[in-house]
Amino acid sequence: MPNLYPNVEAEAASSVSNTANMMEYISVGEALKLVTPFKGDKREVLTFIANVGTAFEVIDPRNESTLFKFVLMRVSGEPRTAIAHRNLENWEELKEFFKTTYTEKRTLDYRANKLFSTKQSKVENVSEWIQRVQKLGSKFREAALQDWEVDERAGILTLADKLRNICFVQGLYSDRIQTIVRSRNHSTFDEMAETALDESAIFSKTERHKNSNSNSESLKCTNCHKLGHIASRCYLKERKEARVNQLLVKNENRENNGDVCYNCQGTGHIARHCRKPRKRIGKPGLISDRNGGSQYSGNEPRPSVSGSRPTVQSTQ
Numbered sequence: 200m201p202n203l204y205p206n207v208e209a210e211a212a213s214s215v216s217n218t219a220n221m222m223e224y225i226s227v228g229e230a231l232k233l234v235t236p237f238k239g240d241k242r243e244v245l246t247f248i249a250n251v252g253t254a255f256e257v258i259d260p261r262n263e264s265t266l267f268k269f270v271l272m273r274v275s276g277e278p279r280t281a282i283a284h285r286n287l288e289n290w291e292e293l294k295e296f297f298k299t300t301y302t303e304k305r306t307l308d309y310r311a312n313k314l315f316s317t318k319q320s321k322v323e324n325v326s327e328w329i330q331r332v333q334k335l336g337s338k339f340r341e342a343a344l345q346d347w348e349v350d351e352r353a354g355i356l357t358l359a360d361k362l363r364n365i366c367f368v369q370g371l372y373s374d375r376i377q378t379i380v381r382s383r384n385h386s387t388f389d390e391m392a393e394t395a396l397d398e399s400a401i402f403s404k405t406e407r408h409k410n411s412n413s414n415s416e417s418l419k420c421t422n423c424h425k426l427g428h429i430a431s432r433c434y435l436k437e438r439k440e441a442r443v444n445q446l447l448v449k450n451e452n453r454e455n456n457g458d459v460c461y462n463c464q465g466t467g468h469i470a471r472h473c474r475k476p477r478k479r480i481g482k483p484g485l486i487s488d489r490n491g492g493s494q495y496s497g498n499e500p501r502p503s504v505s506g507s508r509p510t511v512q513s514t515q
Contacts, residue, residue, distance in 0.1 A: 227266050230254040234269075238276040244301040248294055255290055263290070310335075310342040316362065319372040325399040329392045338365035341349070364388050371395065373402060 217262040233254045237247040251270055258266055267290050274282060281300065287293045314335045319328040340359040344352060368391065371377040376398045409442045422430040460478055 214425075225257050226260040227262050227269065230258045230266060231269050231273075233257075234273050236273050236275065237278060239278045241301050246299055248297055251290065251294070267293075307342045307345075308337040311362075314339050314366050317366065318370045321372060323372070324397050325371075325376070325392075327368070327394070328370070328372075331483065332363060332367045333388075336366075339363065358386065362414055364391060367391060373392070375401070375402065 224243075231254065234248050235247060237243060254266060255263060270290065270293070271282065278301070282293070282296070285296065287296060317331065317335060332454055335360065338360070340356060343355050343359055367388065368377055368380050371380070378393055379398050380391055380394050383390070383394055385394065422431050458466050458469055459466055459469050460473045462473040463475045465473070
């Protein structure tokens with residue numbers, strides 16, 4: 200029996216294929232959500248280019264002109280003004296314009312100048328300096344490998360490493376550490392970095408010791424009046440406190456043992472230890488004793504006794 204509808208199956212297969220192809224693409228509105236606004240920031244231009252490129256890949260090629268118009272609306276500020284003076288008809292021309300105008304070109308000369316001119320700052324420690332030189336050295340190597348052949352790669356890397364090592368030593372802030380690292384004649388960057396770290400630790404310890412000595416010399420103790428420490432850390436403080444405590448205890452014992460001074464009528468000592476002037480009672484030159492009698496104090500002149508000692512006359 201002849202086929203009355205010879206093209207039905209082919210048309211059905213074609214429609215299924217077209218439906219499958221349509222399912223692989225997304226609408227322009229959905230693709231536009233991937234595109235972020237761009238205002239001319241050079242740090243964001245590469246991200247903007249990547250996002251727009253992804254949007255063009257996921258839409259139907261027949262809608263590229265429509266998407267391109269919406270992409271232009273996402274550009275504002277100075278780039279928008281620059282685009283208005285140019286006849287850019289598609290995304291490829293716009294992307295080339297962005298790359299030429301807003302991407303920073305880092306040539307070999309730029310990387311070399313950046314590496315050779317860098318120096319360790321006063322507030323930067325050796326560890327931070329090592330990391331910074333490694334980063335600059337890596338970028339210098341990448342820039343050097345862009346303009347050379349494959350067979351020259353080993354020589355370029357060796358030369359780049361030597362230049363990095365020289366810049367590391369010359370850029371050290373401390374002349375002392377720089378001289379020591381250079382005198383070791385290390386062949387690798389790791390050995391140079393390790394020596395610099397060790398010497399930096401020793402140098403920092405020495406500086407802390409000097410600062411502590413200078414600070415201690417400016418201190419003066421109010422307890423012993425000597426330099427180098429304060430009263431709370433005085434080694435004589437305990438001795439002084441112990442001596443004062445002994446005197447206080449001794450005085451308390453004297454006051455509690457019942458001794459009465461017959462000279463000043465005070466307690467805690469006897470008359471012969473009294474520090475007050477002695478009292479005189481009765482005749483001049485006499486003092487009263489405990490029994491009411493009198494005796495010489497020993498301060499009056501002694502009476503002369505005649506005939507007690509013969510005199511000898513000299514004869515001439």
